Amino acid sequence: MNALMIKGLLFAAVLIGATIAVVKSMNIDLSDPINLITMIGAVAIAVLTVGVSIKYINQMKTDKAEGELADENWDGIGEYKNELPAGWAYSFLGTLIWAVWYWFVGYPLNAFSQIGQYNEEVLAYNEKFEEVHKNATPEILKEMGESIFLVQCAPCHGETGDGLSGKAQDFTAGRESKEQVLDIIKNGSDQLKYPMGAMPGGMAQGADAEAIAEYVAGGMKGEQPASFGVCAGCHGADGKGNGGTAPNIVEYDQTLVEHVLENGRKGAIGIMPSFKGRLTPVQQKALATYLGSLK
Amino acid sequence: MFHWLEKNPFFFAVGVFIVIAFAGLIEILPNFAEASRPVVGLKPRTVLELAGKNIYMKDQCIACHSQLIRPFKSETDRYGQVSLSGEYAYDRPFLWGSKRTGPDLHRVGNYRTTDWHENHMWDPTSVVPQSIMPAYKHMFTNIADIETAYAEAVTVKKVFNTPYDQPNGTKLGTWEEAQKAALEEAKKITADMKNKDVKDAVANGQIPEIVAMIAYLNALK
Numbered sequence: 001m002n003a004l005m006i007k008g009l010l011f012a013a014v015l016i017g018a019t020i021a022v023v024k025s026m027n028i029d030l031s032d033p034i035n036l037i038t039m040i041g042a043v044a045i046a047v048l049t050v051g052v053s054i055k056y057i058n059q060m061k062t063d064k065a066e067g068e069l070a071d072e073n074w075d076g077i078g079e080y081k082n083e084l085p086a087g088w089a090y091s092f093l094g095t096l097i098w099a100v101w102y103w104f105v106g107y108p109l110n111a112f113s114q115i116g117q118y119n120e121e122v123l124a125y126n127e128k129f130e131e132v133h134k135n136a137t138p139e140i141l142k143e144m145g146e147s148i149f150l151v152q153c154a155p156c157h158g159e160t161g162d163g164l165s166g167k168a169q170d171f172t173a174g175r176e177s178k179e180q181v182l183d184i185i186k187n188g189s190d191q192l193k194y195p196m197g198a199m200p201g202g203m204a205q206g207a208d209a210e211a212i213a214e215y216v217a218g219g220m221k222g223e224q225p226a227s228f229g230v231c232a233g234c235h236g237a238d239g240k241g242n243g244g245t246a247p248n249i250v251e252y253d254q255t256l257v258e259h260v261l262e263n264g265r266k267g268a269i270g271i272m273p274s275f276k277g278r279l280t281p282v283q284q285k286a287l288a289t290y291l292g293s294l295k
Numbered sequence: 296m297f298h299w300l301e302k303n304p305f306f307f308a309v310g311v312f313i314v315i316a317f318a319g320l321i322e323i324l325p326n327f328a329e330a331s332r333p334v335v336g337l338k339p340r341t342v343l344e345l346a347g348k349n350i351y352m353k354d355q356c357i358a359c360h361s362q363l364i365r366p367f368k369s370e371t372d373r374y375g376q377v378s379l380s381g382e383y384a385y386d387r388p389f390l391w392g393s394k395r396t397g398p399d400l401h402r403v404g405n406y407r408t409t410d411w412h413e414n415h416m417w418d419p420t421s422v423v424p425q426s427i428m429p430a431y432k433h434m435f436t437n438i439a440d441i442e443t444a445y446a447e448a449v450t451v452k453k454v455f456n457t458p459y460d461q462p463n464g465t466k467l468g469t470w471e472e473a474q475k476a477a478l479e480e481a482k483k484i485t486a487d488m489k490n491k492d493v494k495d496a497v498a499n500g501q502i503p504e505i506v507a508m509i510a511y512l513n514a515l516k
């Protein structure tokens with residue numbers, strides 16, 4: 001045993017001693033397997049560090065260079081003709097094979113895409129959303145409708161749905177105002193794309209139109225004016241739109257909300273843009289439920 | 296050759312630089328060219344919209360509003376489809392912005408209308424009660440700088456080959472034609488507006504800033 005070995009063992013003993021001292025002072029519980037394994041690891045590192053250092057220091061002291069020199073010579077520095085180290089050579093071959101795979105498969109087919117990840121997330125979310133709310137109760141639909149309304153509709157229709165003093169449709173005052181009904185009777189409408197098709201302008205005039213407008217704006221209560229017959233042909237005698245073939249002119253039903261969201265609308269008050277594709281069917285239903293609860 | 300390089304570290308460094316730079320270029324350039332290509336159907340902005348864009352820059356809308364929708368569900372639910380780099384191909388400069396005190400505006404033309412902008416620019420709290428956005432009443436009286444907008448459009452057409460005056464594209468034409476077209480476009484917008492002074496100004500052949508601004512905002516889709 002030479003002096004170097006003794007010094008090395010002493011150094012390792014100091015390292016291990018210091019480790020044990022720290023463990024003791026911190027009251028670490030060595031019956032916990034994680035702590036024990038960590039402790040063994042610390043001792044192993046100390047022993048390996050000293051052992052490997054001693055091996056190479058000894059080798060530097062005693063080793064002689066030998067073997068066949070290559071013809072190449074760089075400023076007097078030569079190079080031995082050695083075999084390639086096996087580990088290095090196999091890694092190099094492995095890298096070549098991996099490169100071919102990466103070039104043709106890895107990069108083009110498996111590469112990360114931010115938009116792809118986004119699409120997957122949205123698809124998964126929407127599926128779950130439709131699943132959870134397939135049979136949503138009216139209370140849940142109303143709550144959902146309110147939060148959609150606050151984000152998407154409130155900037156124009158106001159947070160309470162009052163249309164901000166005439167800047168947009170007032171959902172709290174019933175279906176249409178007298179001016180709106182008169183405007184539609186005068187100009188007709190074919191914006192909402194109901195199966196019944198376009199409504200021509202001027203189907204009623206003067207006092208008849210006034211009477212109809214008064215009656216419709218009042219929520220179709222009381223005695224029906226005789227002139228309403230011309231409206232009833234498409235909108236139904238009860239004004240509910242004949243089961244979805246023409247717009248409901250008494251209340252906001254789901255069909256009406258869907259048609260307005262899909263096509264937008266330009267009327268006596270102003271323009272509403274189309275919200276096509278921005279809400280799922282469940283969300284549209286929720287919005288209709290909420291609007292129905294406002295009046 | 297290699298022995299010579301090994302004895303001349305400077306030229307060796309130059310060689311290494313060229314090899315690495317070449318590898319970088321063939322990786323970066325094709326991707327860059329692909330991403331900056333205009334999306335299908337993209338048209339350069341009209342002169343009136345460009346004038347509106349200049350007002351957007353002049354009044355520093357970008358300080359509070361971004362124009363870039365990121366690929367997160369929370370964002371696309373509120374603002375619409377994710378922004379693609381090719382959509383900004385003709386914007387010089389693009390106005391991505393980096394601060395959102397107000398909402399993103401990249402697709403505001405899809406869900407706000409002329410009359411809404413009119414109310415909102417005159418008095419933001421009249422439509423959004425909690426809004427902290429200042430009113431922009433001066434836009435209703437200031438006259439938009441159509442001439443500069445036209446000059447910029449002509450410049451980008453000549454220098455960057457921005458496709459104005461293509462079949463089915465945005466028409467630019469001569470200064471007189473462009474002036475007339477801008478006024479026509481402005482009249483279509485004022486038809487949906489209520490402010491009398493603005494309507495009168497357009498009827499008299501002048502275009503207030505608010506009209507150009509609304510033209511630009513409506514074109515953000």
